[in-house]
Amino acid sequence: MMAFTKNNSQYFRSIEKAYDLGAEFYDKREWMVFWKKNEMPLILKHLGSHKFDKILEVGCGTGFYAIKLLNKCNFLYGIDISKNMLRTFLRRMPSKFKNKVKVKKESILKNSLPSNFFDLTISVRTFSSIKNIDKALSEVIRVTRAGGIILISDLHPKYQIPYCVLKNPQNKFKIKMPFYRHKIEMIIKKLRQACKILEFDEISIKNVKWIPPRGVSFDEALHDLETPVFYVIKAKKL
Numbered sequence: 759m760m761a762f763t764k765n766n767s768q769y770f771r772s773i774e775k776a777y778d779l780g781a782e783f784y785d786k787r788e789w790m791v792f793w794k795k796n797e798m799p800l801i802l803k804h805l806g807s808h809k810f811d812k813i814l815e816v817g818c819g820t821g822f823y824a825i826k827l828l829n830k831c832n833f834l835y836g837i838d839i840s841k842n843m844l845r846t847f848l849r850r851m852p853s854k855f856k857n858k859v860k861v862k863k864e865s866i867l868k869n870s871l872p873s874n875f876f877d878l879t880i881s882v883r884t885f886s887s888i889k890n891i892d893k894a895l896s897e898v899i900r901v902t903r904a905g906g907i908i909l910i911s912d913l914h915p916k917y918q919i920p921y922c923v924l925k926n927p928q929n930k931f932k933i934k935m936p937f938y939r940h941k942i943e944m945i946i947k948k949l950r951q952a953c954k955i956l957e958f959d960e961i962s963i964k965n966v967k968w969i970p971p972r973g974v975s976f977d978e979a980l981h982d983l984e985t986p987v988f989y990v991i992k993a994k995k996l
């Protein structure tokens with residue numbers, strides 16, 4: 759049993775430790791319903807009906823997207839710094855896909871991935887956990903083949919939260935960790951050095967189909983329906 763701190767929350771400077779601890783309840787949070795109803799349809803729409811040969815997911819976590827993407831590729835490689843998130847992914851994955859998936863516990867910042875290799879490199883809600891975004895973007899560009907697609911989606915930097923929170927729905931214990939607010943113009947500028955930007959969406963609460971009930975999460979966003987909460991960028995490597 760974990761010792762609860764006074765205000766029922768604990769701050770982790772280490773993103774790896776935070777996700778290792780949160781993996782057990784990560785998929786059960788109300789936020790996942792929000793992403794499933796609002797973010798997932800948009801991302802899948804941008805990926806279209808195209809079948810990719812090799813997909814890389816950076817920060818694949820428990821496989822929220824990876825499992826969906828398995829129908830759209832011949833091979834999926836997932837990397838993540840949290841062993842427990844990857845463990846949950848492998849546990850959830852239907853056995854029929856076993857031969858076309860490989861996961862590795864590693865950071866995009868220090869990886870063993872080949873250059874010019876993946877047809878689609880996707881990363882969802884992971885870049886806001888990474889301080890050195892310039893290096894992360896350089897690596898994403900390096901591993902994607904010419905003509906390949908890069909899709910990055912994340913919490914919007916205008917969304918005013920002081921840190922990222924994973925709230926356990928059973929006991930309300932909160933795991934807090936750093937939230938890096940990277941300027942989108944900077945991400946687009948970096949991508950433009952090697953890619954053509956194909957799509958860019960900024961989604962605010964007023965544009966979404968479903969929000970969690972008050973008090974569950976998202977209360978900060980509900981104060982201002984105009985503020986974007988997440989963004990999606992789709993680019994093609996030249």
Ligand SMILES: C[S@@+](CC[C@H](N)C(=O)[O-])C[C@H]1O[C@@H](n2cnc3c(N)ncnc32)[C@H](O)[C@@H]1O
Nearest residue numbers: 777817819822838839840843865866883884887
């Ligand atoms: C908010 S979760 C998103 C997981 C998944 N993409 C999803 O949509 O549910 C962020 C994930 O990124 C991983 N992560 C954070 N920093 C990373 C890094 N430098 N390299 C690879 N993965 C990282 C975390 O361990 C975590 O599993």
